[in-house]
Amino acid sequence: MLREYLGPLRWQVMALAALLLTGTGLNLLLPQLLARFVDGVKLGAGADVGLLMRLAGAYIALGLGVQLLTAGATYLGAQVGWAATNRLRADLMRHMLSLDLREHQERTPGEMIERIDGDVTALSNFFSQFAVRVFGAALLLVGALVMFFLEDWRVGLGVSLFALVTLLALNRTRRAGIEPTRLERESSARLFGYVEERLAGLEDVRALGAGEHHLRGFLRVQREFFQRSIGSWLRRSIVWQISMALFAAGYVGVLGAAVGLYAAGAITLGTAFLFYQYMSMVEEPIDQLTQQLQDLQKAGASLVRVGELLKLRSALQGGPRDLPPGPLDLTFEDVTFSYVPEDPTVRPVLGGVSFHLPAGQTLGLLGRTGSGKTSLTRLVSRLFDPSEGHVRLGGLDTREVRLESLRTRVAVVTQDVQLFQASVRDNLSFFDPEVPDEQVEAALREVGLGSWLDRLSDGVRTPLPTGSLSAGQAQLLAFARVMLRNPAVIILDEPSSRLDPATETQLTRAMTRLLAGRTAIVIAHRLETVARADRILVLGEGRVLEDGPRADLARDPGSHYAGLLRVGLEGDGAEVVGEGVLA
Missing domain, CATH: 1.20.1560.10 (ABC transporter type 1, transmembrane domain)
Structure with a gap:
């Protein structure tokens, strides 16, 4: 020492x-x-x-x-x-x-x-x-x-x-x-x-x-x-x-x-x-x-x-390879996952999950609370590794990829956005001094926060006390963070779960710009959030209940997604993902 x-x-x-x-x-x-x-x-x-x-x-x-x-x-x-x-x-x-x-x-x-x-x-x-x-x-x-x-x-x-x-x-x-x-x-x-x-x-x-x-x-x-x-x-x-x-x-x-x-x-x-x-x-x-x-x-x-x-050593050791450039496709191959894999009496959170998401498409991930949605996305960002099976990005098993490469190319926006008692630019750049102010300003305007930025006394250098933003503004700031990183894969974990309809409309516009040309997974309780998704995947008790193109599932009256749409129309836009239709 x-x-x-x-x-x-x-x-x-x-x-x-x-x-x-x-x-x-x-x-x-x-x-x-x-x-x-x-x-x-x-x-x-x-x-x-x-x-x-x-x-x-x-x-x-x-x-x-x-x-x-x-x-x-x-x-x-x-x-x-x-x-x-x-x-x-x-x-x-x-x-x-x-x-x-x-x-x-x-x-x-x-x-x-x-x-x-x-x-x-x-x-x-x-x-x-x-x-x-x-x-x-x-x-x-x-x-x-x-x-x-x-x-x-x-x-x-x-x-x-x-x-x-x-x-x-x-x-x-x-x-x-x-x-x-x-x-x-x-x-x-x-x-x-x-x-x-x-x-x-x-x-x-x-x-x-x-x-x-x-x-x-x-x-x-x-x-x-x-x-x-x-x-x-x-x-x-x-x-x-x-x-x-x-x-x-x-x-x-x-x-x-x-x-x-x-x-x-x-x-x-x-x-x-x-x-x-x-x-x-x-x-x-x-x-x-x-x-x-x-x-x-x-x-x-x-x-x-x-x-x-x-x-203490992390169980997540990176591999020698980098993810390929450009949009990345995502594949789950018979994935099983448990938070306590050493205890066989504990039921796995995910069991035998398989699906493929083509590069540049958006997947709407639906399911009741506890169905394994968040756990699935944690495997994509490699916060955990599957107990069995493979998760592949761009054809590579995530365990073969360098962690630095994976963290750079995959971005996650959670429900609870963490803000720091620091300037606006530091909150967006995570205190990276090499990110120019002009790039931070461009990201804020891209997600629709231009008028809010213009009201700040010192622009992006204005201190941002914790708790000074609404839930919608915090989510938009999180979107701007992702804009700065320009990742290939984006995961949005119920981004509109706490927003009013007007704010959700603004967030949806920003989300459309954010996801353009990128592979994305959007976890949602409100069906409006995934209305523009290319594919829909419905989870139930850790297993895939339904997976397919959104338009095809919407036209199929026997699909889970079509059932959710009917419930949504009858309930006048209420949150319906937690209803018994998924049981």
Whole structure:
């Protein structure tokens, strides 16, 4: 992980290492200056005032230098950390977008957000400072021990044994907090998921007066997160608690040795003070190692969760081929599909579906709710693969086609159009800066939104707050999105299901322009929506009840489509696809 994400930042990492190592070296010199100053002051009247002034000036200069180096290392470390973690966020986001819908249906968007942001944020210190600071702390520790040996080998040996025992004790406890921290991150993800779901359904929650119930649920999830946070903090704090207890004993030992040696005349007062200073330098890197170990525990838990996410693999792997140019024909060959193919007790959504749609024609897809219409179109856009059989576009099995080629040539317009809090052009181009404004304007005018565009203060650069458009305008914007992509195959999932007749007329005109020369599937509840379709396919309980040219089926009084037309005339244009005529 360090090699992959810090490798491109190696020069910044080397500069960070240089700052930390230089600061370490200066830190080792400061006690020497202080010891000489103390011994010089002890001489009293015979002290060399000029030397004392030089020592004081050198000490202040070196102290300032250490602080400046520390500040520079902190700034550069933050830059390295954010650059590395942002690259990891981008990789995680790219990986999540590549996963199939099965994986996304098992997790809430809030949980995914926590995985991408919360877990990665916990890794920021690991990326920015862990390796360099551990190396710098180890160097400072070794340097301080060497200075002890140079002053008095007996004290140096004792402090070295103490440091070894302390490091072994900390190493034994360093893993204690990883599992509790992982559970804390999981409860945090559940909390985010709970909040996201309730905010997404806020209108229903308010309309049904369920606010109090959901608040109690929030408090329950929040309580779990709080309890696990406290538990993981207590387990991680074992490291520094042990460190504090050991160093309390260590300071007593070093001060006792210094006092004894000074009383025996073996060392000077400055050297005794030097022992105390170097003991603090032994404590400082071990404290830093303690802090880094706690951060490593957090990073370890986050790395486990990030690793789990990166190990997920989409069942939809693209093939080596590209779809041929021009309009594409569509063929279903004995297709069976189930959302849980591993469970044979679950009835397939589609069973033995076969039909052929010639290139450039429009298929009107009809059927009762639950008949498998949307599932069929999901197979065309390859959000799922058939359990059995083949789906072919332009003569190629969709599993043989590169996913990028398929996504570029097949466009889907759903009932619920997703709009972003961004400009009109960003909503249409999906934030692609290379799409020119003129092309966006042309697409809007093509679908009949020219007069609406003319009223916008900044044209296509005007911000488009979510919820500011009617259902009809949102559908027309979705049509304009498809116009920009210029796909070969278009799928419209009940585009007029929520529109009034006047708006539906405008939408039908835009749809006629949109589908011209393209292969299309239109799912509809209103027969007017498929009145210009070339072919009609009627589904019932996952099977093809009827398939043929629309005009031929309309003339056949025994066809399901003719029956729907009769019901529609009797009901004065009501929605008739859900009626029992299809049973």
